[in-house]
Amino acid sequence: MICGRPKAALAGLALALAGAMSAQAATPKPSVNVYRIAPVLETGAVRAVSVTVTLPADADGETRLRLPTEWGGGERLWRFLSSPTVTGGQLAQPDEKTWVITSKPRAPLTVRYQVVGAYEGPPPPDGPNYGQPIVEPDGFYLIGHTVFVTPEGREGDRARFVWDPAGSSLRLATDLSSMMRKPAPIEQLGPSVLIAYPDVVEARRDLDGAPLTVAMRGQFPFSAEAFADMAARSISAARAFWGDGRTPFLITFAALPAPKGWTSYRGTGLDDAFAVISTQNTKLEDYRLFLTHEYLHTxxxxxxxxxxxxxxxxxxxxxxxxxxxxxxxxxxxxxxxxxxxxxxxxxxxxxxxxxxxxxxxxxxxxxxxxxxxxxxxxxxxxxxxxxxxxxxxxxxxxxxxxxxxxxxxxxxxxxxxxxxxxxxxxxxxxxxxxxxxxxxxxxxxxxxxxxxxxxxxxxxxxxxLTVETLTRPAYWLGLDLAETGRGRLTAGVDPSGPAYAAGLRDGMKYLGRQGGKTGDSTVEIGIAVEKNGKPEVIRFLPRGPGQVTVQRINTPTALTPEARVACVKAVAG
CATH class of the missing domain: 1.10.390.10 (Neutral Protease Domain 2)
Incomplete structure (x- = not known):
């Protein structure tokens, strides 16, 4: 019942309500797009990863799909998407970053394409990034930002995820698991991770009612269970600070071969997951701060x-x-x-x-x-x-x-x-x-x-803790160590430098480096060479012209347990 309004006002209100209802009815419901992932196998080996997307066309019959471009240092990521086909419409590619499909308005479309690996063999441990698809004969490791195409102008769409092992023995771990049960905003596809190998091992912990899962692939000097224990402590500390975060979290962990002299671990935070790739010789304790850093990116x-x-x-x-x-x-x-x-x-x-x-x-x-x-x-x-x-x-x-x-x-x-x-x-x-x-x-x-x-x-x-400021000579070898290593002959020996003064000359057979600390002129370095047919190590301090100012934190040599607790509280809050 409406009281106190003239008939003209009531008529206007009725028209406005009718218009609003008509506009509401004309607005289409958000689409639910289905993303199906499966390995492409040849004689039992994974050659590529197949992605099949089913979605309705846009209302005007022109559906534009965005391709991956740049992420995490990976460039022109569309290079790793191949063999696109469309059922229900015609596919065109006006530029490298976009696929355009023409069809009947709101027609059902099926888009198929394959993701191929960016690397020949494992990613290099000294590479600046691994933000590109890893597809190997025995499995794959993918970041959503680098592999999924999504419709332009349809941020309200929702997505469902489907995993098809295609008869393989691959075991998939992904933070898209919840999208297998219930559609979620399509934006969640980008910050996601998918790792699938036959030997993926999982360890789970409960953090205040929210599951933490560690999915590890490869041999390390520690177990997935040990890593999960450490991760649980790290994540609990971050959640205690922020006062929230009771959501499932996934850590994916893949091993790289460890070339002699290399220790490398890299990772990226992905909202409810983070993806790690590491050489196999890394110790468990080396991940403590790294792990906390990556989880804080949530x-x-x-x-x-x-x-x-x-x-x-x-x-x-x-x-x-x-x-x-x-x-x-x-x-x-x-x-x-x-x-x-x-x-x-x-x-x-x-x-x-x-x-x-x-x-x-x-x-x-x-x-x-x-x-x-x-x-x-x-x-x-x-x-x-x-x-x-x-x-x-x-x-x-x-x-x-x-x-x-x-x-x-x-x-x-x-x-x-x-x-x-x-x-x-x-x-x-x-x-x-x-x-x-x-x-x-x-x-x-x-x-x-x-x-x-x-x-x-x-x-x-x-x-x-106190901060000390020190001044020391600038670091300079007087030797091109990179070129020396490549050619296995000493090169770039500067007659005015410390290497020359110690006895090194261009063209000596290079046998290796002993000690030293890059950037620190106070630490002696040894260059092993062959001299007069015999091995010899030439040692010197890599001091050059100029000065460098370095700061360092000093801790007391002896603290009582009470004093240590007080110090930690003052430093860490």
């Missing part, structure tokens, strides 16, 4: 507002990577996953690498331009961002510290969606100013935008 920066869009994404890596390194060390110490000595050692390694980096003076625009092509530039946002976090913690200490700001960013991001979303690196300053009145812009302008050298104050970590 929040930083995804749930804090996400990354900067487009080609300038690396401009925000000082926050998403550097702050994550800072919190990985801090939370690992806070939870007891590492001790004070391990905490200090991790910082000292990072401070040493920063001080001796060939890119130490690179500004943020140069990081955007060179991040995926220059190793030194690629590491700089990690090193620089972690130190900026220390400076900000000191500046905000009286106002509740950096923890308070990070949790406030989490709360703000939760309340913002779509166009109102602020990328996490850009949200930090306004959130901090709004909560504490403290302006963090000067630190970002100096040390991130312009790339000024950072020197931490002696009391940067509080507690019992």
């Amino acid at each position: 929040w930083n920066g995804e749930r804090l507002g996400g990354a900067i869009d487009g080609a300038r994404e690396p401009a925000g890596y000082w926050f998403s990577e550097g702050f994550t390194d800072y919190y990985a060390r801090r939370l690992a110490l806070r939870s007891g996953l590492v001790d004070l000595e391990t905490f200090a050692a991790a910082w000292n390694e990072a401070l040493e690498a920063y001080a001796t980096s060939a890119a130490i003076d690179v500004n943020n625009d140069e990081i955007v331009a060179k991040f995926w092509s220059d190793r030194a530039v690629q590491k700089l946002p990690y090193q620089r961002g972690a130190q900026v976090a220390v400076l900000m913690e000191t500046k905000l200490k009286a106002k509740g510290g950096l923890d308070r700001i990070m949790l406030a960013m989490r709360d703000q991001a939760t309340s913002r969606t779509g166009a109102s979303r602020i990328p996490a690196p850009e949200a930090l300053v306004p959130v901090a100013r709004g909560i504490t009145g403290v302006d963090l812009t000067p630190e970002i302008d100096r040390f991130v935008t312009r790339g000024e050298r950072i020197l931490l104050p002696p009391d940067a970590f509080g507690g019992c």
